[in-house]
Amino acid sequence: xxxxxxxxxxxxxxxxxxxxxxxxQERFAEKVDIHPTYISRxxxxxxxxxxxxxxxxxxxxxxNAHELLMDEAEVASLDYKRKKLINIVNESKPASLELxxxxxxxxxxxxxKRKIKL
Numbered sequence: 001x002x003x004x005x006x007x008x009x010x011x012x013x014x015x016x017x018x019x020x021x022x023x024x025q026e027r028f029a030e031k032v033d034i035h036p037t038y039i040s041r042x043x044x045x046x047x048x049x050x051x052x053x054x055x056x057x058x059x060x061x062x063x064n065a066h067e068l069l070m071d072e073a074e075v076a077s078l079d080y081k082r083k084k085l086i087n088i089v090n091e092s093k094p095a096s097l098e099l100x101x102x103x104x105x106x107x108x109x110x111x112x113k114r115k116i117k118l
Contacts, residue, residue: 001069003048010054011045013068017061018043031060 018028018039025043029036033056041047042057049057051065058065067075074080092100 006069007045007048009071010048010068011043013070014039014057014061015043017063017068021061028060032056
């Protein structure tokens with residue numbers, strides 16, 4: 001990935017994740033522990049953050065840093081979603097696995113019922 005691609009992708013990805021959480025730039029800056037003006041400059045593409053700062057931003061958003069550098073097509077791909085689910089399962093505690101299994105079972109039943117009605 002070259003610097004120009006990062007200049008295009010990173011600002012919009014950060015803004016998208018921030019907005020999806022309903023955070024203002026000020027609130028987000030507090031979570032990252034930086035000045036709101038710096039967030040504004042990053043999101044406008046005027047400033048490219050350091051790798052360390054990208055990691056701090058990702059931590060505040062509770063995502064992996066590499067997700068900030070992926071374009072929308074990559075994130076929307078079924079292959080990426082499958083890998084992400086597998087990673088969640090692999091990193092989960094046994095109690096969480098029980099919950100995930102129950103939730104997926106319920107969701108699968110609802111999906112199959114809806115599919116039959118269509």
